[in-house]
Each structure stands twice: as structure tokens, then as C-alpha cells.
Amino acid sequence: MSILATNYLTPTGREEAWRFTPLKRLRGLHDGTAEISLRSSLIVKGALPSGVSFVRQELSPLASSDDIIIERIRGNSQEVAHLSISANTELLAPIHLGRLTGALDSAELSRVRISLGAHAIATVVVENSGDTVLAEDLEISLAPGSSLTFITLQEFESKSVYAARHHAVIDKDAVFKSVTVTVGGDVVRILPTVEFIAPGGSAELLGVYFATAGQFFEHRMHVDHAVPKAKSRVNFKGALSGRDAHTVWIGDVLIRAIAEGTDTYELNRNLLLSDGARADSVPNLEIETGEIVGAGHASTTGRFDDEQLFYLMSRGIALEDARRLVVRGFFNEIVIEIGIEAIQERLMNRIDFELERAGA
Amino acid sequence: MSTLEVRNLHVSVNTENGAVEILKGVDLTIKSGETHAIMGPNGSGKSTLAYSIAGHPKYSIVEGNVTLDGADVLEMTIDERARAGLFLAMQYPVEVPGVSVSNFLRSAATALRGEAPKLRTWVAEVKEAMEALNMDPAFASRNVNEGFSGGEKKRHEIMQLELLRPKIAILDETDSGLDVDALRVVSEGVNRAKENNNLGVLLITHYTRILKYIKPDFVHVFANGHIVEEGGADLADKLEANGYADYVSM
Numbered sequence: 001m002s003i004l005a006t007n008y009l010t011p012t013g014r015e016e017a018w019r020f021t022p023l024k025r026l027r028g029l030h031d032g033t034a035e036i037s038l039r040s041s042l043i044v045k046g047a048l049p050s051g052v053s054f055v056r057q058e059l060s061p062l063a064s065s066d067d068i069i070i071e072r073i074r075g076n077s078q079e080v081a082h083l084s085i086s087a088n089t090e091l092l093a094p095i096h097l098g099r100l101t102g103a104l105d106s107a108e109l110s111r112v113r114i115s116l117g118a119h120a121i122a123t124v125v126v127e128n129s130g131d132t133v134l135a136e137d138l139e140i141s142l143a144p145g146s147s148l149t150f151i152t153l154q155e156f157e158s159k160s161v162y163a164a165r166h167h168a169v170i171d172k173d174a175v176f177k178s179v180t181v182t183v184g185g186d187v188v189r190i191l192p193t194v195e196f197i198a199p200g201g202s203a204e205l206l207g208v209y210f211a212t213a214g215q216f217f218e219h220r221m222h223v224d225h226a227v228p229k230a231k232s233r234v235n236f237k238g239a240l241s242g243r244d245a246h247t248v249w250i251g252d253v254l255i256r257a258i259a260e261g262t263d264t265y266e267l268n269r270n271l272l273l274s275d276g277a278r279a280d281s282v283p284n285l286e287i288e289t290g291e292i293v294g295a296g297h298a299s300t301t302g303r304f305d306d307e308q309l310f311y312l313m314s315r316g317i318a319l320e321d322a323r324r325l326v327v328r329g330f331f332n333e334i335v336i337e338i339g340i341e342a343i344q345e346r347l348m349n350r351i352d353f354e355l356e357r358a359g360a
Numbered sequence: 361m362s363t364l365e366v367r368n369l370h371v372s373v374n375t376e377n378g379a380v381e382i383l384k385g386v387d388l389t390i391k392s393g394e395t396h397a398i399m400g401p402n403g404s405g406k407s408t409l410a411y412s413i414a415g416h417p418k419y420s421i422v423e424g425n426v427t428l429d430g431a432d433v434l435e436m437t438i439d440e441r442a443r444a445g446l447f448l449a450m451q452y453p454v455e456v457p458g459v460s461v462s463n464f465l466r467s468a469a470t471a472l473r474g475e476a477p478k479l480r481t482w483v484a485e486v487k488e489a490m491e492a493l494n495m496d497p498a499f500a501s502r503n504v505n506e507g508f509s510g511g512e513k514k515r516h517e518i519m520q521l522e523l524l525r526p527k528i529a530i531l532d533e534t535d536s537g538l539d540v541d542a543l544r545v546v547s548e549g550v551n552r553a554k555e556n557n558n559l560g561v562l563l564i565t566h567y568t569r570i571l572k573y574i575k576p577d578f579v580h581v582f583a584n585g586h587i588v589e590e591g592g593a594d595l596a597d598k599l600e601a602n603g604y605a606d607y608v609s610m
């Protein structure tokens with residue numbers, strides 16, 4: 001056990017990147033007061049197919065970060081849990097990563113790398129759960145022509161804190177698709193970020209979140225179109241219910257002057273299921289060239305549509321069932337993109353459960 | 361044998377400038393097996409009547425009552441009214457994103473029948489109902505009304521009418537937006553429901569065309585929030601020839 005070095009700037013909450021986050025509930029991850037445990041909780045579930053390895057090794061970061069928590073993680077250790085999928089490997093079944101039991105009285109600082117060699121194709125699922133205080137620097141490297149579907153599930157217990165950056169570096173013609181699911185934890189703050197380093201890449205960042213009373217879930221996207229002819233799509237949907245449920249969605253998309261032929265669209269929709277909940281949604285598109293295919297964004301926050309509920313109820317469906325249908329329908333578009341039946345089912349049941357518990 | 365009775369129904373809608381009374385004393389009795397046509401100018405309150413009976417939250421009942429076989433309909437929630445045997449085919453059916461037609465129909469049938477229909481027979485039942493209305497079976501996996509054409513939405517309404525077997529159905533301009541073939545197909549659907557379930561029908565329309573297929577026992581002229589004249593099928597022809605000029609000043 002050690003105490004984090006303290007020669008970092010500590011966010012005050014006035015910084016743009018921290019203005020929504022309840023710093024006091026981060027259990028010392030941001031200001032260095034957290035006691036650091038040596039646990040290393042990430043594990044592979046099941047056997048690894050050939051062409052795939054999972055080792056802990058020293059690696060330097062793929063990309064720089066100006067996030068203070070990521071800085072602290074990197075300052076703490078060189079060791080990275082590295083899932084590597086070799087070139088030309090085509091995996092038919094998903095690889096599942098999970099977590100060993102954590103703890104709430106000390107923090108784990110985790111570095112993870114997922115790398116795909118050229119033309120490799122894979123689906124990787126990371127299932128985060130349990131009681132934990134976890135800060136994570138997760139980097140994804142996609143070699144030319146590779147394709148990754150990355151499913152990240154936040155199903156933490158109610159006191160857990162998770163602060164992470166999930167950063168993908170996308171090389172020529174590589175295809176990245178992520179589905180970020182956040183349904184559990186006290187504070188979850190994820191920075192899904194994407195950086196294109198050669199033309200022809202595409203990134204699809206999808207997400208669903210459901211915050212109930214007192215929960216804070218923040219998803220702060222950053223997509224950097226730093227090369228020509230890359231495509232990005234962002235679509236996050238969230239529901240909130242209960243007092244002081246608070247979600248934040250930030251969609252920063254930067255199209256640099258050199259990034260001609262960029263095609264991007266970002267979307268965030270929030271469903272407020274009760275009073276006293278708050279959804280912040282801030283799309284932010286910065287365009288430095290006019291030579292693009294398309295760029296747009298949309299953000300909506302609304303309540304149950306009375307007309308939809310009326311229509312369903314006019315066919316005999318009771319109010320609670322009508323609400324469940326509408327909420328399931330709202331999330332369905334994203335959930336089916338997970339493509340793994342068992343997880344989709346579990347997630348929909350969790351959504352039903354949260355809805356029921358919230359009495360919405 | 362069922363009876364829907366509407367007595368002295370006054371209904372208002374809330375606007376920025378306060379409540380505005382739309383229905384000004386509607387009296388109407390519909391029995392099983394009967395077909396009542398309501399015709400009247402735009403904005404006279406026909407849809408308001410339909411929605412009020414179905415329980416749409418937008419409308420406030422000011423006065424009067426509605427009963428189905430003596431039971432107080434206005435005291436019932438929207439879903440209770442449906443379970444009591446009322447059905448509304450809407451003028452503008454609502455899109456429900458992410459909810460498939462098959463999931464929706466099964467939820468509705470489960471609610472109305474009190475138990476989930478047996479999967480095997482249910483699939484066949486839905487398929488048959490769709491075919492009867494010339495609907496592509498692919499509609500079952502599409503989201504409710506999402507991207508349906510106007511005519512497809514109306515066919516979907518009547519398919520539900522057949523599948524859900526209400527006692528009394530209100531059809532709000534089901535014929536609007538239908539091509540000639542669809543009009544016939546939809547009318548046949550309504551007639552089957554009448555034949556098979558002794559359905560009572562309140563048919564709101566602007567055109568006599570549909571009345572050639574679905575023969576009304578009574579025609580009511582609706583103007584300015586209430587019924588201003590009643591007659592037999594021949595009244596519809598008179599309206600078609602003369603319009604509503606005689607009534608709108610009343």
C-alpha cells in the first residue's frame with residue numbers, strides 16, 4: 001500500500017472537464033488522498049483462443065492524456081494488463097474479461113491495453129462489477145484493417161466509484177465499435193475517446209445509461225478527426241429516475257483543418273422518468289475545414305410521451321407495462337447493437353428492475 | 361349484448377387561454393351489432409368525442425356520463441376501458457419507437473385476455489390477421505407505426521380490431537388516406553369483426569364511400585360539439601349532396 005504522489009494539479013471543480021463531477025464522492029482518486037491497493041482485478045473469463053494473449057507487462061502509453069486521474073495512474077505504475085490479438089486472427093466468439101473482488105477502502109489504479117494486429121477481427125467484453133474504487137487507463141490500438149467491437153459494462157454495486165478513460169487509436173481502414181453500458185455505481189466517469197491516425201478509419205461509439213436516485217454517471221466523449229476521410233458516429237441514450245439522479249453527456253468532436261472528407265454525427269437522448277433528476281447534455285462540434293462529407297449533432301431530453309402511453313394503454317396494456325415497453329423500446333436501438341443475446345437480456349432485465357425499483 | 365351510452369357529454373380542452381369547451385352535450389347510444397356513422401365538419405369535435413370515450417388525458421370531462429353496460433367508463437383508466445371492451449382506431453395512430461408490432465400485439469392480447477396467448481397458436485393468429493388485411497408479415501418485426509404509410513397505419517388499426525375483439529369500436533376516419541383497394545380490404549375487416557363478434561361500431565367519416573361497404577344503421581350529423589341531426593343511411597347521401605351549410609349555424 002502506498003499513498004499517491006501529490007505533485008499533480010488537483011481539480012477544483014471549476015475546470016471545464018470537472019465542472020459536473022462530484023469531486024467529494026471520488027474517494028480521493030482525483031486529489032491523491034486515496035490509499036492505493038496493489039490489486040489487479042482484471043481477468044480473462046474462459047480460455048483464450050489461439051492468436052490471443054493476455055499478459056501483464058511494462059508498456060508506455062499509446063497516447064498522451066490531460067486527465068489528472070489518468071496522469072496519476074500512469075505515475076503509479078508501468079505495468080499494463082495487455083490483451084493482444086495477433087494479426088489476421090478472426091475470432092468468432094467474444095472474449096470476456098471480468099473483475100476479481102475489489103474493495104471500497106482502497107483504490108485500484110489499472111492500466112489496460114487491448115491491441116489488434118492488422119486485419120484482426122474481434123469482440124471484447126469487459127464486465128465491471130462489484131464493490132470497488134477503480135481508476136482505469138484503458139487504451140485500444142487498432143492496426144490497419146482491423147475491426148473491434150468493444151463492449152464495456154458498468155454493473156457496479158451502489159457504492160463503487162469508477163473513473164476511466166477508454167481511448168482508441170485507429171489506424172488506416174480500421175473499424176472500431178464500442179457499446180458503453182452504465183447501470184451501476186455511485187460515481188461513474190468515463191471518457192470514451194477516439195483518435196484517428198490514418199485515413200479510412202471509422203468509429204461508432206454507442207452507449208446506454210440508467211441512473212437512479214443519487215447516482216452520478218458521466219460520459220465525456222472526445223473524437224479527434226486529425227486525418228482525412230474518417231467516419232464517426234456517437235449515439236448515447238440515457239434514462240434517469242429518482243431524486244438527484246444525475247447524468248452528464250459531453251460530445252466533443254473536433255474536425256481539424258487537415259481532416260477533409262470527415263463524416264460525423266453525434267446524438268444523445270435522455271428520458272427523465274421522474275422529478276428531481278438532472279441530465280446534462282452538451283454536444284460540441286468544432287469544425288476547422290469546410291471540405292467534409294457531413295457533420296451534425298442532436299441532443300434531446302424529455303419525459304414519457306403521453307401519446308405513446310395512451311396508444312399502448314388504449315389497447316388494454318396497464319400503465320406500468322406500457323412504461324416498460326416504452327423504456328425498453330427507447331433503449332432497444334442501442335442494446336441490440338451489443339449482439340450478445342445473454343448480455344442484452346441481462347441488461348433489459350436490469351432496466352426493468354431499475355424502472356420498477358424507481359416506481360416510475 | 362353490450363350497450364355504450366353517452367349522456368349529455370361536455371368536454372373541454374386546456375389551452376393557453378384556459379379551458380375551451382369542445383363537446384357541448386353529446387347524447388348517443390350504441391348497441392352490439394349496430395353501426396352508427398358520424399359525419400360533420402372539420403373541427404366540430406368528432407375526434408374529441410372518440411378520445412374522450414377512450415380516456416385521452418388531454419381532455420377534461422365537464423359534465424355528463426359514459427357507461428358501458430351500466431359501468432361508469434369515465435371512472436376507468438385508459439387500459440381499463442380497453443379491457444371493458446372499448447376500442448379506438450385512431451385518426452392518427454402513434455409511432456412507438458423500439459417496440460415491435462409483434463411484441464406490442466402480444467402485450468395487448470395478454471392484457472385483454474388475462475393470460476399470454478399460447479405462442480404456437482398466437483403466431484398463426486397474427487399471421488392470419490395480417491394476411492386478411494393484405495399486410496406483409498414483415499410488419500410484425502417493425503416498430504409500431506414507425507415509418508408506416510398513412511394507409512398502412514389504418515390497416516394496422518383494423519388488424520388490431522380483429523385480433524383484440526372489442527365489444528364496441530370507434531373508428532376515427534379509418535377510411536381517410538386509403539386507396540380504393542385498401543378501403544375495401546379494411547371495410548371487410550370491420551364487417552368480419554361485426555359478424556364474428558357482434559361488434560358495435562361508431563364510424564367517424566367524411567365520405568359516403570366507406571358507407572357503401574359498411575352499412576350504417578344510423579347516421580348522425582355532428583356540428584359545433586354535438587349531434588344536430590339523426591337519420592338512416594339516406595341522410596349520408598343528403599349530406600354528400602348538400603354539405604353541412606344547414607347545420608353549422610345551429
Ligand SMILES: Nc1ncnc2c1ncn2[C@@H]1O[C@H](COP(=O)(O)OP(=O)(O)OP(=O)(O)O)[C@@H](O)[C@H]1O
Nearest residue numbers: 373374375380382401402403404405406407408409
Ligand atoms: N389544445 C387545443 N387548443 C385549442 N383548440 C383545440 C385544442 N385541441 C383541440 N382543439 C380544437 O377542438 C376542436 C375539435 O377538434 P377535433 O379534433 O375533435 O375535430 P374533428 O371533428 O375530429 O375534426 P376533423 O374532421 O378535422 O378530424 C377543433 O376546433 C380543435 O382546433
Ligand SMILES: [Mg+2]
Nearest residue numbers: 406407408451
Ligand atoms: Mg378528427
